[in-house]
Amino acid sequence: MLTQITPRCFYLPNDHETDRPCLGYVRGDRFSLMIDAGNSPAHHRLFLNELAAAGLPAPHAIAITHSHWDHTYAMFAAHCPTLVNHKTQEHLQKMSRWAWDLPAMEERLRTREDIRFCHDCILKEYPDLSAIRVVTGDVVYHGSLTLDLGGMYAELLHLENSHADDCTVIHIPEEKLLFLGDITCDDLHHEPRCIHQSRFDALRQSLISLDFTMALEGHYERACTKEEILASLDEVIAETEAILP
Numbered sequence: 001m002l003t004q005i006t007p008r009c010f011y012l013p014n015d016h017e018t019d020r021p022c023l024g025y026v027r028g029d030r031f032s033l034m035i036d037a038g039n040s041p042a043h044h045r046l047f048l049n050e051l052a053a054a055g056l057p058a059p060h061a062i063a064i065t066h067s068h069w070d071h072t073y074a075m076f077a078a079h080c081p082t083l084v085n086h087k088t089q090e091h092l093q094k095m096s097r098w099a100w101d102l103p104a105m106e107e108r109l110r111t112r113e114d115i116r117f118c119h120d121c122i123l124k125e126y127p128d129l130s131a132i133r134v135v136t137g138d139v140v141y142h143g144s145l146t147l148d149l150g151g152m153y154a155e156l157l158h159l160e161n162s163h164a165d166d167c168t169v170i171h172i173p174e175e176k177l178l179f180l181g182d183i184t185c186d187d188l189h190h191e192p193r194c195i196h197q198s199r200f201d202a203l204r205q206s207l208i209s210l211d212f213t214m215a216l217e218g219h220y221e222r223a224c225t226k227e228e229i230l231a232s233l234d235e236v237i238a239e240t241e242a243i244l245p
């Protein structure tokens, strides 16, 4: 069910069953913004239905936090432009050429282009693999992009971090809120899972300097305070198998 975090920001909570992330929503006076598209058209539709049930307008644009399948594979079902940074676009371009049948998916596990966890969740989310369509973004930016939503701004900030080279946070200064996507996570696509220490430290510094009081992580069921987010970074380090420079 759609949950309100601040007067003008909402989210649909994550679902561990097929690794659906939280989907965010920001309602400006003129435009509304969705954060992440969802992992499938079904996930995307669920979000739009929840918005309609809450009497909120459909989004005018979708900010994508990073290219991982669970945040982007619903992009082709979107009825509005999707906003991506140039790195995310590169990854989407590559994935848009992937074949979707079991042998092709298993080959990507062998070559480590994909990982078992995502592979298994994709099979659960898509009973019909031929329904998968990976598309590129509609608006491509470098570094950062600021949107004037009417009475409030949304800042899309591509930050150095340890999860993926394209991770972006969405900062809503007027509500002191940050949509984090998976940026605080370790690098799951590395074998073994790891932290890149210098990138992780850079992220910590960026989060300290950003002005927010609440933040929403992509796979956590509730919004957290800034203090909780900073403390969770230490837990990530403690639980990580390998730390690389």
Ligand SMILES: [Zn+2]
Pocket (backbone or CB within 6 Å): 066, 068, 163, 164, 182
């Ligand atoms: Zn991710």
Ligand SMILES: [Zn+2]
Pocket (backbone or CB within 6 Å): 021, 068, 070, 071, 182, 218, 219
């Ligand atoms: Zn994710």
